[in-house]
Amino acid sequence: MTLWFSIEVRFLTGRYHGRDPYTRPEWPPTPLRLFQAITAGALSGRWAVENRDASEKALRWIESLGAPEVVLAPPAHTLKPYRIAVPNNQADRHVPALRKGAHLDRLLAGDKELKVVRPRIVGRAPLIYAWRIEEADRSAAEAARAVVRRLVALGTGLDHAVADVRIGPDRPVADGNVSYQPGVSPCKGTLDSLVKLHHAQLERLKTGSLRENLPPVRYQRPPSAADMAVHLLFAIRTPSDEKDAPLPVDPKNTAMLAQAIRLMLAERLANAMLRNPRAAPNTSPEEIERLVIGRGAEAADTAMRLCVAPLPSIGHEHSGGLIRRVFVSVPGNFPVPAESVRRALTGCEVEFGAPPSFLRVQLVPIELDDERERSMSSRYLGRARIWRSVSPVVLPGHRPPPRTIRDRTAPPGTEESQMRADARRRKDEAVLFEKSLKHAGLEKVLAFRLRREPFGAQQPRADAAWRLPASRHDPHCVWLAGRPRLHAEIVFDEPRAGPILIGDGRFLGLGLFHAVRDEAPGRPEAARYRLGPNGRPRIERTVFIADVLRRALMAGGYPPQEFSGHDADGPLRADPAHAHAFFLPEDADGDGLIDHLTVYCRCGFSDNALDRLHRLSRLWWSGGRGSAGSGEVDVSLEAIAPPEAIPGLVPLVAPSRIWRSATPYFMARFRKRSEMAVDRAILVRNQLQREWTLRFPDAPLPDVKLLDGADEANTRRKIDFARTSRDRVAPDTRGSLVRLQFPTPVAGPLALGRSAHFGLGLFIAERE
Numbered sequence: 033m034t035l036w037f038s039i040e041v042r043f044l045t046g047r048y049h050g051r052d053p054y055t056r057p058e059w060p061p062t063p064l065r066l067f068q069a070i071t072a073g074a075l076s077g078r079w080a081v082e083n084r085d086a087s088e089k090a091l092r093w094i095e096s097l098g099a100p101e102v103v104l105a106p107p108a109h110t111l112k113p114y115r116i117a118v119p120n121n122q123a124d125r126h127v128p129a130l131r132k133g134a135h136l137d138r139l140l141a142g143d144k145e146l147k148v149v150r151p152r153i154v155g156r157a158p159l160i161y162a163w164r165i166e167e168a169d170r171s172a173a174e175a176a177r178a179v180v181r182r183l184v185a186l187g188t189g190l191d192h193a194v195a196d197v198r199i200g201p202d203r204p205v206a207d208g209n210v211s212y213q214p215g216v217s218p219c220k221g222t223l224d225s226l227v228k229l230h231h232a233q234l235e236r237l238k239t240g241s242l243r244e245n246l247p248p249v250r251y252q253r254p255p256s257a258a259d260m261a262v263h264l265l266f267a268i269r270t271p272s273d274e275k276d277a278p279l280p281v282d283p284k285n286t287a288m289l290a291q292a293i294r295l296m297l298a299e300r301l302a303n304a305m306l307r308n309p310r311a312a313p314n315t316s317p318e319e320i321e322r323l324v325i326g327r328g329a330e331a332a333d334t335a336m337r338l339c340v341a342p343l344p345s346i347g348h349e350h351s352g353g354l355i356r357r358v359f360v361s362v363p364g365n366f367p368v369p370a371e372s373v374r375r376a377l378t379g380c381e382v383e384f385g386a387p388p389s390f391l392r393v394q395l396v397p398i399e400l401d402d403e404r405e406r407s408m409s410s411r412y413l414g415r416a417r418i419w420r421s422v423s424p425v426v427l428p429g430h431r432p433p434p435r436t437i438r439d440r441t442a443p444p445g446t447e448e449s450q451m452r453a454d455a456r457r458r459k460d461e462a463v464l465f466e467k468s469l470k471h472a473g474l475e476k477v478l479a480f481r482l483r484r485e486p487f488g489a490q491q492p493r494a495d496a497a498w499r500l501p502a503s504r505h506d507p508h509c510v511w512l513a514g515r516p517r518l519h520a521e522i523v524f525d526e527p528r529a530g531p532i533l534i535g536d537g538r539f540l541g542l543g544l545f546h547a548v549r550d551e552a553p554g555r556p557e558a559a560r561y562r563l564g565p566n567g568r569p570r571i572e573r574t575v576f577i578a579d580v581l582r583r584a585l586m587a588g589g590y591p592p593q594e595f596s597g598h599d600a601d602g603p604l605r606a607d608p609a610h611a612h613a614f615f616l617p618e619d620a621d622g623d624g625l626i627d628h629l630t631v632y633c634r635c636g637f638s639d640n641a642l643d644r645l646h647r648l649s650r651l652w653w654s655g656g657r658g659s660a661g662s663g664e665v666d667v668s669l670e671a672i673a674p675p676e677a678i679p680g681l682v683p684l685v686a687p688s689r690i691w692r693s694a695t696p697y698f699m700a701r702f703r704k705r706s707e708m709a710v711d712r713a714i715l716v717r718n719q720l721q722r723e724w725t726l727r728f729p730d731a732p733l734p735d736v737k738l739l740d741g742a743d744e745a746n747t748r749r750k751i752d753f754a755r756t757s758r759d760r761v762a763p764d765t766r767g768s769l770v771r772l773q774f775p776t777p778v779a780g781p782l783a784l785g786r787s788a789h790f791g792l793g794l795f796i797a798e799r800e
Contacts, residue, residue, distance in 0.1 A: 033167045037097070038198040039066065039180055040158040043191060047151045048108065050187030059152055060105035060159055061186055062215035064222070064251045067095060070195070071226050073182035090179040091223050093172045097163045098252065099217035104209040104371075106157035113150045151190075161214075162204045173199050203399075211262075211371035213364045219252040262370035263531065264360040264377070265409055266395040268342075271381050279393050280354035283344045283491065284498050285384065286423050287511075290340040290541040291501040292384035293358065293377070293395070297338075298324040300376040301368055315367040323366065326539055334471075336365050338373070339533060341541040344422050346488055347411055353422075353490030357408065358395065361531060385499075415527040416547035417478075420487040423544045424494035424517035426537035427464040428471060455588055458482070458640050461518060462593075465534075468543075469522075472534045476525040479635040482518045494519045501540070512537055520545075523636075557636050558675040559645045561629040564666035568625040571617065574695055578615035578790035580653045581629055585644050592641040594633045597789075613641075614783050617791045618694070620680060628680060629667065632781055637672070645672060675781060687777035688797035692739065696767030697793040698786040703763070713738045716768050723784055732775050739769040771798075 050065065052058040061069075073079075074087045165173060176197060183195040198204065228247045270279045281289055301324065302317040322328045324338050339361040345351040360377065362370040374397060383392045398405050461482055469477055484494045492498070494517040503509040515536060522532075522545065535543035569577050585595045597612045613633040617626040637645065646669065654662040671678045675685040699719045707715060717736040724734060764786065772782075772795065785793035 033201065035165050035167060035170065035173075035199055035201055036102075036162050036203055037165045037169075037173045037176075038102075038160055038162040038200075038204045039070075039195060040160050040198060041066070041183070041186055041193050041195045042156055042158055043154055043186070043193045045190070045192060046153060046155050047191070048154045048187050049149060049151050049190050059108045059154070060103060060212055063100055063103075063161060063217040064215070064249075066161060066186060067091075067218040067222060068226060068249075069186045069193075070094065070180055070183050071223065073184045074179045075227075076182075076184075079182060086175070087179055088223065090172070090176040093169075094176055094179075095218040095222045096220065097165075098219060099214045100161040100163050102160065102162035102204060103212045103214050104158075104160040104162075104204065104206050105212055106155050106159070106206075106209050108152040108154045111151050111153060113148050115146045115148055118145060118147045157208060158206055160204050160206055160209065170199065173197065211369045216251045216253055219250060221250040225250040261364055262362045263409075263413060264362065264370065264374050265398040265405070266358045266360070266377060267398050268356055268358060269394045269396050271392050271394050272379070278356055280345075280352070280356050281342065281391070281393070283342075283353055283355055283423065284496060285391075286342045286355065286498070286544075287537060287540040287542055288384045288499050288501055289342050289355065289358070289382070289393075290539075292382040293340045293360075293380075294325050294338075294539075296380055296382050297340075297360075297373065297376055300380070301372070304372065304376065319367065336363055336367075337539060338362055338366060339531075339539050339541075341412075341531065341533060341544050343408070343412060343544075344491065345408070346422060346491075346546060347408070351490065353488060353492075357398065359409070359412070359531070411546045412544070413530045414547045414549065415529045416549045417524050417527050418548035419522045419524075419528075419530075419532050419545040420548055421519045421521070421534075421543065421545050422486075422488065422491055423542045424498065425465065425468060425520050425535035425543040426512050427461065427516045427518065428467050428536050429464060429515075455591075455640065459592075461516060462638075464516070465518070465520060468535045472532075472538065474522075474532070474534070478523045478525050479638075480520055480522045481638055482520050483639065484518060486519050487521065491519075498542075511540075512542075517542075557633055557673075558678060558681060559631045559637070559672045560670045560678050560680055561631075561648070561667040562670050563627050563629065564668070567663055567665035568627060569663060569665070571619045571624055571626055571695070574617045574626070574791035575787050576653075577617050577626055577629070577651075580651055581615045581617075581631070582613075582790075584648055584651055585631070585641075588644075592638050592644075594635070594637060594641050595644070612789070614781070614789050615791065616684075616781065616783065616794055618684075618794075630681065630684070630781075632675065642672065645669065676779075681781070683796050684794075685780040686797045687779045688799075689774050689777050690798040691734075691772040691774075691778075691780070691782055691795040692798050693769040693771070694794045694796040695792050697770045697784060698767050699764035700786040701763055712766075712768075716770065720770065720772075720784060727784075731778060734772040734774050734778075737771045737773070739771055767792075770795075 048059060048061075050058050050061055052062075058065075071091055074091060075084065079087060180195050180197050183193060185191050186193045186195075225247060226249060229249060232246050268279050268281060270277050298321050301320050305315065305317060305320070318328075323333060323336050326337060329337060341359055341361070342355040343357040343359055344353045345356050346353060360373060362368075362373050366373075377395050378397050379394065381392060381394045383390050385391045465480065465482055469480075486493060498517070500510050500512050503511065520534070530545070530547060532545040533539075533541075533543050534545070537543055582595060585591070594613045613631055616630040616632060618628040618630060619626055620628050631645065633641075648667060648669070650664065650666055652662075652664040670680065675681050697716070697720065699716060700723065701719055703710075703715065716738060720736050721733055724731070780795065780797065782795040783789070783791070783793050784795070787793070
């Protein structure tokens with residue numbers, strides 16, 4: 033059973049004088065300041081010795097709670113500042129006189145300064161900090177009650193206060209209080225740092241100075257504005273004049289419902305501000321309209337804007353995909369507290385739709401104590417690496433018009449012409465989607481795929497008749513009309529918490545994603561081809577054949593970035609992990625001829641790339657540097673799957689501690705002037721380990737051993753590999769056969785060095 037552990041503080045004078053570290057007026061006190069005040073009261077006086085172990089145990093339990101989930105404080109009104117005379121904290125200059133026996137009080141009598149005080153009227157209402165705890169922690173919470181009650185002051189020495197603890201199953205509520213986001217909070221080690229700081233302050237005069245550096249206090253910073261957002265959940269019910277019952281809404285009305293809620297919320301908040309200006313003293317109705325509706329909003333307002341997102345019911349075969357809930361995301365820096373937004377929407381009735389079929393619904397708050405509601409909300413607010421859209425993403429801007437095709441071999445109307453047009457459309461949509469990711473502030477995106485078909489069985493297509501709201505001033509002007517819409521799947525490097533909304537319609541609930549936690553992240557990462565028996569090239573032509581394979585997969589225009597190695601910002605040279613494709617020729621039977629081709633991409637293949645991989649059936653080449661004439665060979669696709677699922681790739685991907693060169697390793701960097709006299713083996717080891725550290729920072733560093741001997745055949749063979757290089761000026765033209773040994777098994781495929789994307793520097797696992 034979940035309980036609420038609450039600390040309630042009341043100020044005896046009804047005033048608060050505390051300031052933040054920048055001497056600015058602070059309200060409410062941060063959880064760290066509360067913990068400091070509790071510690072000062074709990075370990076002072078007779079409690080510094082009496083029953084100290086029990087007191088420290090209770091304090092350590094309180095610090096382990098971290099940031100409170102609820103902070104409720106009464107509205108504070110700042111009084112006019114006034115000045116008081118206080119001692120100047122510069123007693124260090126009197127240390128020589130103190131050593132001669134002078135009295136400190138007499139020395140400080142003349143050291144006075146005027147201090148400006150800005151008190152706040154906070155009244156006698158309780159200041160509440162609340163945490164969620166489990167039933168098993170009840171005994172620890174009861175033990176903390178005696179410690180909390182020893183609090184004497186919170187803020188400055190003028191802010192006398194009393195505190196008490198409440199433990200119960202209900203969320204704490206206080207009439208007239210306002211909900212705030214917690215500031216800096218205690219963490220593990222805060223109590224020990226406070227004790228060290230106290231002892232250091234008591235011994236400051238021992239060194240003859242009051243200005244020595246004191247040990248810092250440990251704390252945890254408040255989460256960002258996105259992390260501090262409060263998500264309010266409401267159920268969609270029938271209006272109050274009808275029998276109470278759930279009222280599902282068609283998901284194609286997502287934007288219409290969200291816009292009606294935004295308009296109603298902005299109106300209610302503006303009216304509440306007119307009735308009680310003190311509730312949000314620094315906020316105007318115009319600002320509320322800008323942050324709720326978006327009218328007149330600028331790019332700087334994006335992080336503060338409120339988001340309304342209707343939630344389709346998903347996750348069950350009979351859910352149907354209809355909208356039964358609405359969540360409202362209130363950013364942490366929104367000028368109006370989230371509790372005020374909750375009260376404004378509770379029982380609110382909104383009407384939306386197009387005449388004559390208007391629909392009127394009522395919003396009823398939902399508490400997450402219900403297991404079913406908590407399960408549904410976790411699909412949108414939980415953590416996962418894979419996220420899929422339930423409503424289409426509205427891409428920013430419009431796609432440019434189709435370009436004129438000037439290829440005489442592909443006249444307009446032919447299949448090849450249509451194929452090129454589709455490839456260009458997919459490329460433009462990918463660029464616009466990447467732009468929408470930047471607008472939403474999403475980083476560390478490993479891969480994504482776009483399509484018009486939904487990912488769920490009961491979800492509408494992206495190009496369906498999604499109803500969009502019209503402008504209030506011009507009914508013929510429809511928001512987001514003509515913008516391309518797509519469903520999307522995103523794969524992140526690490527699990528990420530929701531909600532995730534992307535695109536120009538994200539403040540209207542469009543572009544909403546749900547977490548996919550029952551599937552492994554990633555897509556097919558490798559494609560393996562078998563070459564026909566006729567026309568197989570020699571293995572020394574590895575780089576040339578890999579380049580031919582890459583060009584064949586890029587043919588047709590607008591290639592995917594997995595194959596081209598370019599994105600909207602240019603070449604992917606800045607990516608140390610080399611996320612684009614490797615084209616790896618292989619001599620599997622050891623006869624000196626290339627019999628297999630493997631295309632490997634760490635991020636997986638997009639839909640465009642998969643289409644091209646399936647279509648490839650033949651390679652041909654004519655002339656060219658290092659080609660030694662023309663040639664043609666048939667290729668057949670064996671499998672497209674994760675590398676470990678393809679039997680023929682086991683020697684290239686199986687985890688192993690020892691790896692040896694299948695093709696020579698060529699250094700990718702030129703010698704520096706200071707390395708002219710360095711032995712080649714040392715250069716190879718240094719460059720290989722440097723590249724390994726950049727590519728795989730979390731993997732163990734290998735021990736490098738050169739296998740080069742005096743065998744003339746091997747030397748000539750490495751030179752033949754170098755002749756087919758794509759670079760006319762290369763830092764290494766000799767190549768090296770290398771053996772890598774790791775302290776723990778490492779999975780492949782491994783391709784390192786110059787032209788690693790074209791088959792050089794390929795390693796094969798060696799059995800121990």
